[in-house]
Amino acid sequence: MRNIVLIGFMGTGKTTIGRLLANRLGRPFIDSDKKIEYENGMSIREIFNTYGETYFRQQERSMIARLSHYNSTVIAAGGGVVLSAENMVRLKRNGVIIALTASTETILERTGRRNTRPLLDDFEKREQIVNKLLKERMELYQKADCHIDTSNSSPQQVINEIMFFLRQGGYLRGRS
Numbered sequence: 001m002r003n004i005v006l007i008g009f010m011g012t013g014k015t016t017i018g019r020l021l022a023n024r025l026g027r028p029f030i031d032s033d034k035k036i037e038y039e040n041g042m043s044i045r046e047i048f049n050t051y052g053e054t055y056f057r058q059q060e061r062s063m064i065a066r067l068s069h070y071n072s073t074v075i076a077a078g079g080g081v082v083l084s085a086e087n088m089v090r091l092k093r094n095g096v097i098i099a100l101t102a103s104t105e106t107i108l109e110r111t112g113r114r115n116t117r118p119l120l121d122d123f124e125k126r127e128q129i130v131n132k133l134l135k136e137r138m139e140l141y142q143k144a145d146c147h148i149d150t151s152n153s154s155p156q157q158v159i160n161e162i163m164f165f166l167r168q169g170g171y172l173r174g175r176s
């Protein structure tokens with residue numbers, strides 16, 4: 001069975017939804033960033049601060065290369081996974097790609113709760129940065145197989161929408 005891959009900007013709910021979706025489907029869940037953190041013995045913030053973003057992107061690429069060989073797994077990717085065309089080719093080969101979206105306001109609210117995103121460190125300019133990155137990446141997120149806005153929906157509603165899409169597309173055939 002193909003993997004179900006969640007992509008989308010920071011704060012769109014990939015980790016929360018991914019975990020719940022995996023639970024609902026009885027499939028394993030893997031969060032790419034969490035696995036990178038575990039294997040490096042450092043948080044994403046520490047990786048950025050110590051080695052820089054280029055190193056992190058290399059780590060992300062090699063993690064995605066490995067995860068793309070998994071089967072029947074729900075994978076939550078980091079928000080910047082779309083920046084590498086190679087990542088997306090790999091993930092698509094064996095997975096259905098679902099993009100979660102949210103309004104800038106929602107993203108700012110959700111990402112403001114915890115200080116774990118090094119790209120959003122400049123507090124004064126957070127809104128500007130989010131808008132800039134969203135603009136740069138919009139086209140890349142649009143390449144997903146399905147798009148779901150999580151701004152005004154409960155996690156349960158989002159899961160139901162994903163399940164509907166997966167069933168309609170025949171992605172769950174033989175299971176669940």
Ligand code: S3P
Binds near residue numbers: 008010014077078080
């Ligand atoms: C990033 C998103 C983060 C994390 C890193 C960079 C990005 O993941 O990979 O801070 O470039 O959008 P989340 O989307 O899970 O926050």
